[in-house]
Amino acid sequence: MNDDALKLENQLCFPLYVAAKDLVGRYKPLLDRLDLTYTQYIAMLVLWQEKSLTVKDLGDALHLDSGTLTPLLKRLEAKGYLERRRSLADERVVNITITPTGEDLKQEALEIPERIASCVPLEHEDLQTLYRLLYKLIGVMNCAD
Amino acid sequence: MNDDALKLENQLCFPLYVAAKDLVGRYKPLLDRLDLTYTQYIAMLVLWQEKSLTVKDLGDALHLDSGTLTPLLKRLEAKGYLERRRSLADERVVNITITPTGEDLKQEALEIPERIASCVPLEHEDLQTLYRLLYKLIGVMNCAD
DNA sequence: GGTAAATTAATTGTGCACAATGCAATGAAT
DNA sequence: ATTCATTGCATTGTGCACAATTAATTTACC
Numbered sequence: 001m002n003d004d005a006l007k008l009e010n011q012l013c014f015p016l017y018v019a020a021k022d023l024v025g026r027y028k029p030l031l032d033r034l035d036l037t038y039t040q041y042i043a044m045l046v047l048w049q050e051k052s053l054t055v056k057d058l059g060d061a062l063h064l065d066s067g068t069l070t071p072l073l074k075r076l077e078a079k080g081y082l083e084r085r086r087s088l089a090d091e092r093v094v095n096i097t098i099t100p101t102g103e104d105l106k107q108e109a110l111e112i113p114e115r116i117a118s119c120v121p122l123e124h125e126d127l128q129t130l131y132r133l134l135y136k137l138i139g140v141m142n143c144a145d
Numbered sequence: 146m147n148d149d150a151l152k153l154e155n156q157l158c159f160p161l162y163v164a165a166k167d168l169v170g171r172y173k174p175l176l177d178r179l180d181l182t183y184t185q186y187i188a189m190l191v192l193w194q195e196k197s198l199t200v201k202d203l204g205d206a207l208h209l210d211s212g213t214l215t216p217l218l219k220r221l222e223a224k225g226y227l228e229r230r231r232s233l234a235d236e237r238v239v240n241i242t243i244t245p246t247g248e249d250l251k252q253e254a255l256e257i258p259e260r261i262a263s264c265v266p267l268e269h270e271d272l273q274t275l276y277r278l279l280y281k282l283i284g285v286m287n288c289a290d
Numbered sequence: 291g292g293t294a295a296a297t298t299a300a301t302t303g304t305g306c307a308c309a310a311t312g313c314a315a316t317g318a319a320t
Numbered sequence: 321a322t323t324c325a326t327t328g329c330a331t332t333g334t335g336c337a338c339a340a341t342t343a344a345t346t347t348a349c350c
Contacts, residue, residue: 003193003251003255005255005258005259006190006193006194006251006254006255006257006258007190007194008187008190008191008194008206008207010258011190011258011261012168012261012265012272012275012276013165013168013169013172013183013187013261014187015276015279015280015283016161016164016165016168016279017165017168017169017183017187018208018283019161019165019279019282019283019286020158020161020162020164020165020166021165021208021307022208022282022283022286022287023157023158023161023162023282023286024158024162025308026286027158028308028309037334037335037336038158038162038336039335039336039337040335042153042158042159042162045151045152045153045156046153048148048151049151049152049153054298055298055299056297056298056299061153062153063163063166063167064336064337064338065337065338065339066298066299066300066301067299067300067301067302067336067337067338067339067340068335068336068337068338069299070299070300070301071300071335071336072335072336075335086299090297090298090345090346091298091344091345091346092297092298092299092344092345092346093297093298093299093345094298094299094300106148106151109151110148110150110151112151113150113151113155113156114150116156116157116158119286120157120282120285120286121285122278122281122282122285126278126281127157129274129278130157130275130278130279130282131157131160133267133271133274133275133278134160134161134164134275135160136267136271137164137167137168137265137267137275138160138163138164138167140265140266140267141164141167141168141171141264141265142167166337170337170338173338173339182304182305182306183306184305184306184307185305199328200328200329201327201328201329204328209306209307209308210307210308210309211328211329211330211331212306212307212308212309212310212329212330212331212332213305213306213307213308214329215329215330215331216305216306216330216331217305217306220305231329235315235316235327235328236314236315236316236328237314237315237316237327237328237329238315238327238328238329239328239329239330291350292349292350293348293349293350294347294348294349294350295346295347295348295349296345296346296347296348297344297345297346297347298343298344298345298346299342299343299344299345300341300342300343300344301340301341301342301343302339302340302341302342303338303339303340303341304337304338304339305336305337305338306335306336306337307334307335307336307337308333308334308335309332309333309334310331310332310333311330311331311332311333312329312330312331312332313328313329313330313331314327314328314329314330315326315327315328315329316325316326316327316328317324317325317326317327318323318324318325318326319322319323319324319325320321320322320323320324
């Protein structure tokens with residue numbers, strides 16, 4: 001019986017799953033110094049750009065739901081990096097706003113992308129191709145079915 | 146100040162993280178019928194090939210440690226898909242062996258790869274390129290530093 | 291205006307994922 | 321043979337990730 005299709009290395013999901021885990025793991029030693037986890041870091045990335053947004057919009061940006069974000073945002077609030085406040089205009093909405101302490105953290109994060117880039121020694125062309133294919137993959141999966 | 150490097154979309158990690166999550170999520174409805182999670186599924190993929198191996202070798206194959214595998218394997222054992230038995234030759238080692246029930250499950254899993262392929266409509270060339278780049282990425286990260 | 295439907299968060303429960311620790315068994319070196 | 325380091329697994333604790341449910345509010349419809 002031909003079961004090549006059921007071999008680990010013949011499924012796209014596996015190298016994708018391993019590469020994502022390995023790359024996220026590369027951030028840990030750098031993020032430890034900022035007292036952030038990886039998911040907290042990408043939440044702060046959005047906040048450094050947007051300053052203020054709703055939990056829903058943050059979830060849309062990060063592809064995460066409230067079950068993940070609510071406790072995560074409470075931890076970031078406890079660290080003093082942001083504030084959560086329920087909207088007056090719409091009581092269902094919670095607005096997230098970065099604090100000055102959270103803004104300051106950005107300076108320490110500036111070196112992270114280059115430190116990561118230096119330990120992911122792919123040539124520029126390969127990197128661009130990988131970006132393109134990953135975004136294409138995310139795109140086609142969002143509309144398929 | 147130029148902070149393009151700190152934008153979410155300019156970091157490889159983010160599309161990689163999202164694509165992996167999204168693709169793994171695509172398995173869920175298919176795996177629910179086999180009463181398997183994604184991680185349990187890739188463990189079974191190895192067992193369908195190897196029949197029997199140690200926890201350590203499984204961990205090497207899946208890039209997972211005992212803190213993840215020990216409870217996961219106990220759950221698979223409780224479902225009757227495998228047996229865990231401590232090695233007589235070396236008492237530190239635990240051998241994992243697939244059961245007939247676990248073997249049977251393979252038949253039901255055969256359709257999964259094609260079902261996934263059909264909802265990941267990348268052209269063959271793009272798919273091959275993506276494989277190659279992901280394995281390259283995993284390779285360079287394993288030896289870097 | 292009153293009811294139904296939709297929206298937004300929060301909560302609960304399960305299962306990874308991994309760091310850190312502990313421990314027993316093994317192997318190596320003297 | 322005794323010491324010492326290493327190996328393989330288990331345990332504990334923290335933090336995602338997501339399904340399912342609940343609750344509060346808002347919007348749409350008649």
